[in-house]
Amino acid sequence: MLQFFFFEIRYWLKSVMLWVFTGIVALLVLLAMSTDQVTVGGAIGNTYRNAPFVVEQYYSIFWFITLLMVTAFANSAAAREFACDMNQIIFSKPIRKMDLGRFLGSVVVSTIPMLGITIGALLAPLMPWADAERFGPVVGAAHVLGILVFALPNTLFIAAIIFAIAVLTRSTVVSFLGALLLLVADIVSSVLTEKLENEKVAAMVDPFGNDAFSFLTKYWTVAERNTHALGFSGLLLWNRLLWVAVGLVIFAFACWRFSFAERAVGRGRRKSSKDADETPDAKPLVLGKAALTYGSSTRWRQLLASIRIEYRRLLKTVSFIVITCAALLNCLTALIFSARQGFGLTTKPVTYAMLTIITAFVHHGHHRFALLFRGKGWGCGFEKLPLDRGPIGKQPLGIDFVLVALQERDHRIEPRFYRICEV
């Protein structure tokens, strides 16, 4: 078990992704603590920007940010054999169950990006624009407790869920959709639990301990916030025990269902393509019949053809499906809650309000997608095709047209983002 644990950690420590994630979190926290432009969590009034209370609050909230990162790690731990096409080698070895070490390794690794909070918090007061008076002494206990009370248990809980999904479906798409569903479920439940009379029950129900943290620190004075670090106490302890246990049960279920057997997915198709090789083509090749032209009409056709192929390709991309589903899910919750509630009032769900929400959410999702795709769309081996080495001399612009069509409403910010991505 230990070997698998350390293998998993070594495996990820070499990955650029892990450090980029950690860097992003660190940067976010650094900006949130040192500037007024970026805010995380609620207003803190006169509390020090790096107070133990703030640090722990960050640790209790940031699962929200690291969710997709945890998903990437846990999904990989569960389905790496398939993703890397190593299943045949591994599954012909005398093992039956996924090793616990790999899962725990991926949990520990997934927690690393959270350390960005500590990095950001330590660096924030050193920034030239930071207001020195708003920073107090570093309280080490807050960082340690933040990791132990929030980061590790929350990561374990999320990783167990994703792990179970990945084991059962062996699909990256479904894993990420599961993660997004978790996000949506959390928003929905927080709206629902707001109505609960009993705050203690509400605090227990939150799997990430943030509500319990708020409940316990609700009446803290500024002085307390600046000096105290909340440990495993009372409600928070029970909350943590409960949800770690739930996580472990989910993980145990995943292990139980984990199977090293192959499933006959796609075999049939592969077979038939092999059969096709058998019949040799008896027809003589017709060579040199098609004339080659490079005029402007050819360019138009090349453009149209590339729009068509890019459009089809894009609609089948994993990230497009995931983000669209996420946007729709998000939209659904927004339609249920935000259309009707605001400032303690309830309004009627009139058409214009509904439409605003729908367009906002779907476009927001597609905008994110456009960024993603523009940034890495050409990284999938496409550039190796003679397509863009042809006599036209430039990459066909089809993909840009498709993306612009997807998000024609976002003119204001879009060109700027494009420029960033193209760098």
Added chain:
Amino acid sequence: MELRIEGLTKSYKGGVRALDNVSLTIPRGMYGLLGPNGAGKSTLMRTIATLQEPDVGSIRLGELDVLRAKDEVRKTLGYLPQDFGVYPRVNAEEMLDQIALLKGMANRKQRKEAVHELLHRVNLWDHRKKRLTGYSGGMRQRFGIAQALLGDPRLLIVDEPTAGLDPGERNRFYNLLAEIGDNVIVILSTHIVQDVMELCSNFAIIHLGRVLFAGAPDNAVRALEGKVWRKSIERDQVKDYTERMHVISNKLMAGRPQIHVYADGQPDDGFIAVDPDLEDVFFASLAGLN
């Protein structure tokens, strides 16, 4: 010890019958499975390698029931799949160590020794710290055979191991296989006749899921003696000859078609008797002639 396969049948969804009542007895030494693409070789090998289930039939390795006692079989099995990937960011030594652990080598020192020995044996020692994703086709295939040899398997299955290797790499790979010795059952699938000729003491021809021939290459060749005739013809005559005679192969020799015909006596003027080789056996079998 030998591997006995009896009445193995497997159909895929969509009606493709990959294996059709396959029965084979495979002794120690190198055994070739020869067949064109899509013949069912990989299905057969994957079934023997405990990776998929047949619809009907049984496989026994000595006393072991391969389809039931999968874990026992896996302990003595080495399998090199037709195509496989590797983890990114991991080097050969680390990966072999992991696989050895999965194989059941719990003792760290012994595992390290085994991994080092294999790395030397497949000539990857100098590249052991290099990432697997950066390996060439030949190096990757040698890594594949190294992982298959972990734990001294008694049954070694290699599925189309030489596909995509250049001639030099192929020879090195053959030498490696030949060194493994005669004490192990080695099943090698290929669509290249030469592979079988150079390596195997026994072989079987498989086509469309059926075994067309099983035995020693020498016997197969001997059975065709005096029955294979050769003639160089014009390109437009090929159709004519194909209709009139049992043409078993049609190859180009310096740009002109040279046909091999199966017949008991000289079929026509201009035909020369040839000493049959394994390729004639293969094509004659595929044409259903012997």
